[in-house]
Amino acid sequence: MKQFILLVVPILFSACKNEAPSAEATSHLGELHESFVVSEQAKADFERGLLLLHNFEYDDAREAFLRAQEKDSLAIMAYWGEAMSFNHPLWRQQEFEEGQAALEKIAPLDLSAIAPLEADFIKGTQILFGEGDKDARDQAYSQHMKEMYANYPENEEVAAFYALSILGAVPVGRDTKAYEAGAEVAKALLARNPNHPGGLHYLIHSYDDPVHAQLALNAASSYSKVAADAVHALHMPSHIFLAVGMWKEVVSSNIASFEASIHRKEEKQLDNDALSYHALNWLQYGYLQLGKFDEAAQIMNDMMSYCDTLPSKSARSYGIAMKGAYLLETGNWDHPVGNYQFDMEGLGITARAKVQFIAGMQAFRSGYAEVLADSRQVLEEDIKKSALLVNESGLPMCSSGSANYNINQLDLDQSTVMAYQLRALEAQLANNPEKAEEWMLKAVEYESGLGYGYGPPVILKPSTEMFAEWLMANKRISEAKTYFEKTLERAPNRLIAVVGVEKCAQVNL
Known part of the structure; x- marks a missing residue:
């Protein structure tokens, strides 16, 4: 059964910041056209959780699914959603025991009347949190979703999770063939529902490289509007913008994403780890590629402050990456970050x-x-x-x-x-x-x-660029130009390489 759901109701602010949003207080997260067997009292929270799941807002998705369970303890798909919130395929992460615990909540429930579609979704999650190593489970889950896609070819949620499973089954790095296959499924989904957050999100991931990125520019432009209240969705277009060297757009996307993470942190009264250091890292890199070194320095100072306040693994990992980027891109080795030492424990x-x-x-x-x-x-x-x-x-x-x-x-x-x-x-x-x-x-x-x-x-330093600089210093200008150009093939419009090509051309005049 199809039902059109557009979640664009304005947020209803409460005097108490810790109060969970009401079922009706659902913001811009995308559109769903599918309906699952969920009671009316749990439906809005379940659908909000599903949208958040597609936007990789896993913690908030889990909260929504738990609220759905509170309103209807027999809402089997709410337990499925909770379990899925512990699986983060493109981050190569899984909270295995927590996912199993969520699925165990289903055991006492009566499954005799469950619809075949829901039963198949639950079976898939049981594969994800079942026996075997993670790679084997990811492969088996993707095969299961492929079979579901054949059995439910018009179902948008099946298509979305199948597309994601294809990408998630790639164990290491990028597999072009697999990512192109994921893109085809995502495109077919978007042909039916142009505002599906999963379709937009997974298409961007599928085409996230300089060769394919042009094919996802429309999706990148749409996604941040369709899911404007998801921190991650505001960041995601910058994957495509960075791959084609659109630095102003990289900056604007990540300003929006980081500001949204500040709002979420304050609204939910969370600590600094709720801030999107990921967006801050990309924002700094965008400024560096624009030659806006003062702005990049300010971000570096902010990141050191965050590391001082709460030196979590996340903060320290991003801090190290940003330190390296700042020093190598600017050549400003006298900046205080050059002497900033990070605790390496657990990294x-x-x-x-x-x-x-x-x-x-x-x-x-x-x-x-x-x-x-x-x-x-x-x-x-x-x-x-x-x-x-x-x-x-x-x-x-x-x-x-x-x-x-x-x-x-x-x-x-x-x-x-x-x-x-x-x-x-x-x-x-x-x-x-x-x-x-x-x-x-x-x-x-x-x-x-x-x-x-x-x-x-x-x-931190592309090898082709390092070699090009060495060649240029040794007066091998033609070879240097070749390697600067090789750098630009993998990193379009990268500032140091662009300047390097220009310098080589000037020497040859």
């Missing part, structure tokens, strides 16, 4: 690699060969130890539990590139240009095999 290999790379760069600039060698050795030893935690498929060996940030082969590969770059810097300090070139070419080759990495670069 992942790529964050630790960035710390050693930044320290190595600082040592290189100061001519401290021993300090540079120490940073490189610490990084290489860390990579060796971390490799023991990854299996032959490049997946974490402990991926069935609830740990969020399990290391994978891509993490190791990105860290390895930074280690190669440090070796190249060591060779430069040793006045060994042949060895420096050898290590830079190894870094270029290794990084080029990793595929496109969306967002501000994890490898």
